[in-house]
Amino acid sequence: MKPVTNRREFFRKAAVLTGAFSVNSLYQQVFAADLAAKSQLYKDVSPERMAENEDFWAFIQQGYPASSSPVLNLNNGGVSPSPQLVLDAVERYNQMSNQAPSYYMWRILDQGREPLREKLALLAGCDPEELAINRNATEALNTIIYGLDLEKGDEVIGCKQDYPNMMQAWSQREQREGIVYKQISFDFPVEDDESIVDAYRKAISPRTKIIHVTHVINWVGQIMPVKKICQMAHDRGLEVIVDGAHSFGLLDFTIPDLEADYFGTSLHKYLSAPIGTGMLWIKKDKISKVWPLLCNGDPRSADIRKFETLGTRSFPLEQGIGEALNFHNGIGAKRKEERVRYLKNYWAEKALTIPGVKIHTSLKAAYSCAIAGVSVRGLTPQELGQQLLSKYKIHTTSISYGNINCVRVSPHVYTRTADLDRFVLALSRLAPDNGNQNIESKGA
Known part of the structure; x- marks a missing residue:
């Protein structure tokens, strides 16, 4: 075990040198250079075109532990997971605070x-x-x-x-x-x-x-x-x-x-x-x-x-x-918006081809971005949500509220297109086998 004085010196220096906006932030230490290099490769590519660039987004996905979760999280509209560097920062500040809470919390953080x-x-x-x-x-x-x-x-x-x-x-x-x-x-x-x-x-x-x-x-x-x-x-x-x-x-x-x-x-x-x-x-x-x-x-x-x-x-x-x-700014706000909208349209447009599936959200850019509602004929939202989770380990949100009855689906930048293919496949297996059914949807 290291001497207590060394540990205290570490936390003192951490408070001064590793703030989120310092040159020694965790973002600068573990992500900034690689992200800047990746961005430089595509500096002349529009955000709309970048939305489909799986090479760039595969790099972003690596920053999120949630990208490898055994449960596919498609409820980012509820609470989104954080990148690893955010988790590490919080843990570092927690450890620092626990050394002398009233000192490190009120006088440092x-x-x-x-x-x-x-x-x-x-x-x-x-x-x-x-x-x-x-x-x-x-x-x-x-x-x-x-x-x-x-x-x-x-x-x-x-x-x-x-x-x-x-x-x-x-x-x-x-x-x-x-x-x-x-x-x-x-x-x-x-x-x-x-x-x-x-x-x-x-x-x-x-x-x-x-x-x-x-x-x-x-x-x-x-x-x-x-x-x-x-x-x-x-x-x-x-x-x-x-x-x-x-x-x-x-x-x-x-x-x-x-x-x-x-x-x-x-x-x-x-x-x-x-x-x-x-x-x-x-x-x-x-x-x-x-x-x-x-x-x-x-x-x-x-x-x-x-x-x-x-x-x-x-x-x-x-x-x-x-x-x-830091992580958000490194990606770029417009790139992020266009990528998440692309992911929503990616799964929703495929789902529209499945008989008995209805999309409850416009797919036009002016009227939606991340979130879309989906329902399957013959299943209540609660039944659909429960089966997605129990059979396919896909987490969504079931909504039965007033005139809205659907399952809410909301991907994030760490979501892979392969994850959404898995979701669409699950919908197709849960949908009724009726190829003559017209799909009712607005904004398709």
Whole structure:
């Protein structure tokens, strides 16, 4: 065993020299040079063409332990696995913290939040002073939902296909304070922006104050025309909250370009950050009017950090976000978006040829990226999901919610086309043997 003094010296140096954005980050040590060399080979290839380049993506797959899992994970829309270097970073920071928790956490790792805020802001395309780092989209969006002053009778418009935790938060305010929570409904897939915008427009009344919209519908992957909804709402003096849980780290966009007022996301989905990490964005001139969800000494402050008074949290997880950012930026945001969309279309287009199989998501680029819903005639979503897992070791998500009944499938950059061939083969074996059945699908 090495002397304790040597171990302490290691952790002291680790804190100083191996931050995620230093020249000695894990990303720089184990991945950066090889990825840069691989990227150089294809520097003149468009992201759309790179989406089909299996040589490049085989290299990326090697960075994810999940690529060799005996269970094929096609529920990356729930929680995505992290690259190995992110896992290693979190483990390193955990070991460091355990030497003297209050010292290494509060005096060392806590100092990494400002560089992390700046790097997240670069990806988000916004001012660092508009970003707070927290634990997930629910926390971020509940901070906004409960933090805005509303009076009895004020109206909020959402839709029945929003995420349950957000709908429940608005319903709780309705029950407790007498605001009015109105919900419109869609029959997805919808391939017409104006019909979506018009549905929100028609729900507006003189008492409406806020529109809550989901950027990517978690159930079936529909991409909503958020910018157009925000422009319409602002023309009428309304504010817009955007749930970006399934868009940030996947779609190539900047938050300000959406023209929203508030935005919340999870970082443990397509950014592949450690599980239990998230981010809140509030337009700078609106920060002071939002009450923190958890107590703060100056709740009306215009400092975004008032939303980070979470008490003791996992500093190792928070700092692991930095390595996930390095990995994401190394790939390239547009390349990543196009690859994941290609993977979704790869399996969905094959599935459309199977009698009795229905796709519940548009395959047009403007309306979907990673997520697609699928059903097999004669099987409930629960039966389909259970058989995929028990017979073929394929993990998906079964959805029976309102007018949506399907299995949700969501690949990631570590997913191989061979994995998706395996999935399509499983669908073909589970589908009814009826070659004359017409396949019903929108957006094929």
